[in-house]
Amino acid sequence: MSDYLLTQIINQGAPLFGLILFMGALGVPVPASILLIAAGAFSQQGILTWYSAAILGLLGAVLGDAVSFGIGYYARDWVQARFGKSATWKSARDTFDSRAGMAVYLTRFLITALAVPTNLIAGGSGIRFRRFMTYDTLGEMTWVILYGGLGYWFGSNWEVVSDFISNFGGLLLGIVLLGAGIWLGTRQLKKRAATLDLDLEE
């Protein structure tokens, strides 16, 4: 699919690029980061105009994020009815609320695989849309400048950069999952130890 999309971006230019990033932000499985690096390289080669690619790409990504935030917002009643009474859900929601800005910002460019779930959770958790959009726009700008800039800088050698970044993103995702597992496990052990202490005291 990447090859087909790359050919179409060469032919249709920045508007299609923006549309693809919009779809990616909605959760359609498109290799958005790879295409962004490629768009940077195409700009260096004179195939795309860098500012139109940057503006339309940013616009597409931010609009897509806003829509997926909206989906989370309108699905929150269902989520609340389904998980609202669970203590774990409440705890997870509180943890997210306290770190929402950083989570939104970092998932835009560092752990991009978690961007769409973060949008949905943010929409459902009740954080304000303006706050979400501030961190989201900052994060997407970082993404466009960093990844697009690398593509522009490396030009025709962009595939080497893209390969490294894709794998590094996967590695970070693994570290996040592992960290979450260790954090949960530690919490369970502490809880169990506290219960044992109480039992001994009685």
Place this chain on the structure above:
Amino acid sequence: MTPSQQRILTIGLVTLGVLIVGFFGLRTFHAFREFRGHRPPGPPFGDKHAETDVELIRDWMTIGSLSRMYDMPHRLLYDALGIPPNGNEKKSLKQLNDEYFPDQPGFVLETVKAAIQANLPPPTATPTSSP
């Protein structure tokens, strides 16, 4: 969530995390070695320079994009393939191959590479500093 469900979730997250870290860790290491071996091809800003390495040509590229990338008239590449430019501007090398040379896989890619290589400007000698 019951304690046993929490335990399953924890074990699942740790197992998945270890697998993903192992898989992508190795790939990242290899990609980093490749990455370090490459330097940006030229000045990132300022004058655009034409590419000279034909090994960077891929079959998703179009004749038009290659013409820009290697600063070469697109007519020259169509002539090398023996096909007309009209109606083929937006087709990738793979699409051109499938349409015009279906029984010769990779023919268009190799022909275009050879045509560009043959028409690249001669390498300019880098000035050496005299003692």
